[in-house]
Structure formats: C-alpha cells, structure tokens
Amino acid sequence: MVPEGLQYTAEHEWIASAGDEDTVRVGITDFAQEQLGDVVFVQLPTVGDTVSSGDSIAEVESTKSVSEIYAPLAGEITAVNSDLGDTPEQVNSDPYGSGWMFELRLSDAGERSELLDAEAYQAVVDGA
Amino acid sequence: MPYGPGPVTAQRQDLRRSPLHARHEALGATFAPFGGWEMPVQYSGTVAEHTATREAVGLFDVSHLGKVRITGPGAAGFVDRCLTNDLGRIVPGKAQYTLCCAEDGGVVDDLILYLVGDDEVFAVPNAANSAGVGRQLAAVAPEGITVTDEHDAHVVLAVQGPSSRTVLAETGVLPDTGDVDLDYMAFVDSTWEDREIRVCRTGYTGEHGYELIAPAEVAGTLWDALAAVVAEQGGLPAGLGARDTLRTEAGLPLHGQDLGPEITPVQARVGFAVGWKKEEFWGREALLAERERGPRRRAWGLKASGRGVPRAHMTVKLGETPVGETTSGTFSPTLRTGIALALLDTAAGLSEGDLVSVDIRGRALECEVVAPPFVASHVR
Numbered sequence: 025m026v027p028e029g030l031q032y033t034a035e036h037e038w039i040a041s042a043g044d045e046d047t048v049r050v051g052i053t054d055f056a057q058e059q060l061g062d063v064v065f066v067q068l069p070t071v072g073d074t075v076s077s078g079d080s081i082a083e084v085e086s087t088k089s090v091s092e093i094y095a096p097l098a099g100e101i102t103a104v105n106s107d108l109g110d111t112p113e114q115v116n117s118d119p120y121g122s123g124w125m126f127e128l129r130l131s132d133a134g135e136r137s138e139l140l141d142a143e144a145y146q147a148v149v150d151g152a
Numbered sequence: 153m154p155y156g157p158g159p160v161t162a163q164r165q166d167l168r169r170s171p172l173h174a175r176h177e178a179l180g181a182t183f184a185p186f187g188g189w190e191m192p193v194q195y196s197g198t199v200a201e202h203t204a205t206r207e208a209v210g211l212f213d214v215s216h217l218g219k220v221r222i223t224g225p226g227a228a229g230f231v232d233r234c235l236t237n238d239l240g241r242i243v244p245g246k247a248q249y250t251l252c253c254a255e256d257g258g259v260v261d262d263l264i265l266y267l268v269g270d271d272e273v274f275a276v277p278n279a280a281n282s283a284g285v286g287r288q289l290a291a292v293a294p295e296g297i298t299v300t301d302e303h304d305a306h307v308v309l310a311v312q313g314p315s316s317r318t319v320l321a322e323t324g325v326l327p328d329t330g331d332v333d334l335d336y337m338a339f340v341d342s343t344w345e346d347r348e349i350r351v352c353r354t355g356y357t358g359e360h361g362y363e364l365i366a367p368a369e370v371a372g373t374l375w376d377a378l379a380a381v382v383a384e385q386g387g388l389p390a391g392l393g394a395r396d397t398l399r400t401e402a403g404l405p406l407h408g409q410d411l412g413p414e415i416t417p418v419q420a421r422v423g424f425a426v427g428w429k430k431e432e433f434w435g436r437e438a439l440l441a442e443r444e445r446g447p448r449r450r451a452w453g454l455k456a457s458g459r460g461v462p463r464a465h466m467t468v469k470l471g472e473t474p475v476g477e478t479t480s481g482t483f484s485p486t487l488r489t490g491i492a493l494a495l496l497d498t499a500a501g502l503s504e505g506d507l508v509s510v511d512i513r514g515r516a517l518e519c520e521v522v523a524p525p526f527v528a529s530h531v532r
Contacts, residue, residue: 061182061393062199064483065461065490067515083513085461087198087483088393109459116197 025146026053027120031136032145033096038120039139046133050096051124052084052115055149060086063115068104069126075099077135082125084115093125097135103127170215171307171371179389187279189216192391201390202397202485205357206527209313209387211378212395214356217308218263218282219365220275222289224297231265231273234289234434236417238427244269247337247354249425251417252277252285253435257442258413261285262405262422264354266339274350274365276308278407307371311378312361312398314530315385320362322384323377326351334362336532345370356395358402358529400482400491403453403524409464410451410479410493419447419495449476449495452502453526454519456490460512462519467511468494475500478510486527490517493524 026032031039036056042049057063065085075081075095082093104126108114115123130136140148167190170176176183181192192213194201204210222231232239237250244267252260261281266274277285282303290299311319317333320326325342326334334340339352347367355361366374379389396406405411411420418439426439454462462481467474481492492510496502502521509516 061194062197064199064485065459067460085483087202087397087485088193090461090463113199 026142026149028142030120031139031141032148033094033139034148035094035096037093037096039096039136042127047102047127047129048097048136049124049127051119052093053145054119055152057116057119057123060084060089060091062087063112066108066112066115066125068106068108069101071101071104073101075101075128095128096139097128097130098132099128099130101126102129168216168304170213171368172213172215172375175372175375176213176389181391184392186392187216189279191216192389194391194393195389198391198393198397199485201388201394204386204388205313205359205390205394205398206486207314207386209311209315209319209382209385210357210390210394211375211382211387212310212312212390213307213375214310214363214395215307215371216279218275218277218279218285219302219306219308220277220282220286220289221300221302222273222275222293222297223271223300224293225271226294227297228267228270228273230293230297231275231289232427232430233432234292235263235265236426236433236435236439237265238430239265239267239273241427242267242337245338245340246335247339247352251411251422251425252281252288253417253433253439254413255435255438257416257418257435257438259407259411259415259417259420260288260413262407262411262425266350266352276365281407305368306365307368307374309364309366309371309375309378310355310357310361311364311382312355312357312359313387314360315387316359316361318385319378319381319387320351322381325349325364325374325378326362344374349374355531356402356404357398358404358525358527358531359398360530360532397482397485400480400493401484401486401525401527402529403493403526405451405493406480415479415495416442416447418442419449419451421451447498449497451479452494452496453522453524454478454492454494454508454510455487455522455526456510457507457518457520460510460515460517461490462492462510462512462517466492468496469509469511469516470500470502473500475502475508481510484526490519491526492519496521
C-alpha cells in the first residue's frame, strides 16, 4: 500500500515535508525498491547544488541495474542521507524512513500542487 | 526510473518456461527473459541468495540451458573434430568445458560436454545458442551419427555450495559414500522415481557443487525434495541474479558478454579449452595464428577501489587514454565492492596491480587490475 500523507512522482519517488514549508525530503517508493532489487550503492547529489525539476541528480545501483533519480521539483539541495554510503540496503528495508535520499529547499513551494497524491500514485503502480 | 523485470506482458508470451515455473511463482520469484526463456531472477534477494550459496547451499533451476545428444558410431570422435577442446584428455564419465568456434576464431558458444562413451556425447550449450550449435553439428554429421535437440525433455538443477553434498546425500540423489565424493567434472547416472537422472560435479559459481539433469516429468518432486533439504541446511533457492554475481566473482566468462563472435578464446584467456595439438577443429587456423602473433587484447579482472558499480561496455582508461572495455560488471556481495571483467589492449602493457579507471557515465571509478577469480575457488 502507498502511504497516505506523502506526495509522489510518476518516476516512483516520494516527497515529504521536512521541517519548514519550503523544504522537502525525497526518497524512492517501496514499489521502486522492490523492482530494483538489492540496492548496493547510492550516488547522491552535493549539498548546495541547484537543481531543476526533472534533472538527473542521483543514481541507485542494485545488483542487477542502475536507475537515475530525478529532482522532483526545482530548488537547492540542503541535505543528503550520507548513512547510505555504508548501508545502502536501507533503501530496501525502510524506503520511506531511513532510506531517504536528499532534502531540497524549493524555489517555488507552489509547484508541490503538481505532484501526485497517494491515490494517483497507486494508479500509476497498478498500471505498471 | 527505468525498470527491469515487470509483470508478464503480451510480448513475453512467446518465451519458453521451465516445467518448474509454477513453483518459482509460488516462491515469489521475479522473472526476466534470458536466452528466449523466462527464468527466475531472484526469490528473496540476490545478495541473500548469493551469500547462502557461498556459505551453505543454493538451489538453481537452469533448465533454460540447452541439451543436445550426439549418438552413433564414433560420435565422440566426430564432436572432437568440431569443437575446440581435446576429448582425448578425458575418459567416459567425465565432463569437459569446450568451445564451438567459427572459422575466424570467434566463439559461437561455450558448452559442457558429458562423455558417455565413444558412441555418445551429451552437450549442454547456452540457451540462446543451443539450436545453432545443434544445427551446426547436424549439418556436418557423417552418416550414422544423430544429433538430437532435447531442450525441453530435461530440466537442469544446480545444487551449489559447501552443503551441496549433504543435500544430495540426504535426498538420496547421490548415495552417501563416506569420504569418497565424485571427482570435479565427473558424473554418474542415478535414479529418481525410477527415472534416470545424471548427477555431475559441475557448476557456474566457484563453489563445490553439482548439476542434475533430470527428465522433465519428475522435475517437480525432485525440486521439492532438494528444496526441503536446502532449507534445512540454511540454503535458499537462487535465481539468475545470484548466478551472475557468483560466476563473475569466480571469473567465469558468460557467452554474449565475455566471449562471443567478436571475442576469441585467446583474447578471453580460455585457451585451456582449446586442444592446440589437435589436427582438426572449427577455427583452428585462425586461433593458431592469433596465438602465434599474440592477441591485440586480453581479459583481466578489475576491482574497484572507490564506490561504484562497473557494468558491461564501459570504457577503461589509463589516465585519459582509453585502453579497453568492460565485458561484465557487477557488485561483489562477498567483497562488497564493484568488480568487472574487461578486455584490455595488449599494447597498453597493463598487468596485475596496475591502476586504471572505468568511465561510469562520466565519473571515473578507480580500479585495480587483477587476475580472476576475485574470490577463491572451492570447486574441488
């Protein structure tokens, strides 16, 4: 089941509010980690990077393939989950929690209205 | 994100399936197309399945592998005049790794031959190449020698890992003979439900292990019996994902990646599978000439010293100069680092211990040149 209260993209990323209005935390969904298989390496963006919506800013390597992670919205990277360096498997075991990837201070918080809610994302998963 | 295996779609319906497909589904396997077959990629997870195989035992369904029987007076001699390795090096009851080469020395397929006797050889080619190898042999087979494609008649189950012998003994597939084990690359015929099955000390993991060739009709009960003891021994059913990480750690080539029509045995360092003194085999003149003048590139292992996972077809560089290309690459669950097999230009003069980099989408991953295997072999 897709958790309520988060927002999503069709690229299987989740977006949660982090602290203040303008800052979000981003990770990949349970469906995504299951499709990827065992995650063995995560290449994260650098704190301070300015990103545009749709930019490829991170990579997740599993035993079988590599997948790109896109910036869901425009903004500046304010934090990355450096724990994933030693324990990338947290992306598999806790994708919505300790497996988070980065935080983003949004250039325009209003753009969040374009993201999918849980119901809309569930439809994406069901159609995959 | 681009995804790997997904739900079965219309375009997959022409793929062949193992007789054990329903059992794999019941175990929660994810599937992927491989060589025209839809086979399990993983059950519980590639890393767990890999580790179970190294530390206890893994059970693999590799029924996609080809099965070709060559029979008739002088069948072994006929095969020996076609394929590279020297069947004169082994006796009946032994298996041999060999190559089917084109006249230019490129590799049409690599396969295992089971020498039953002068008049019978059983070949196990790769799934995608099985029909081609069979056709090529059949096309030149002399009067009286029959080449039969038995691809769907048998399953192939691999039991691999330090507890593999216990699994075979406890299921009764191979009688417990005290300290006496089958020799590496030896095989015996046993029975399961009154049907003949072939038990071989072969594998593709670098572990002590066996491959069982059994009639499709008894595949279900054989799998169930093996799976039960595998579980008792702390092992797991394992998919093609773990098979690939295991074979890469063991430095074993995969046809279509590390060997192929454009990659000769001399380049790939599988010259041990060529009977150089034989008077006749496909590709002989080209291979002898290449061996004489020295190959333009040779296979090496690369072990990442930084974080990252090399994959096939990435450029290998010495400084800024391209010196070769990876042919396989993955994450080694045993070493917990990226590893690759690569063809490096002979002219670059690289050898063990040298540092190179692999270009991972524009990022340089530093790697040490090593001689595979990456993980010590336990096959014997």
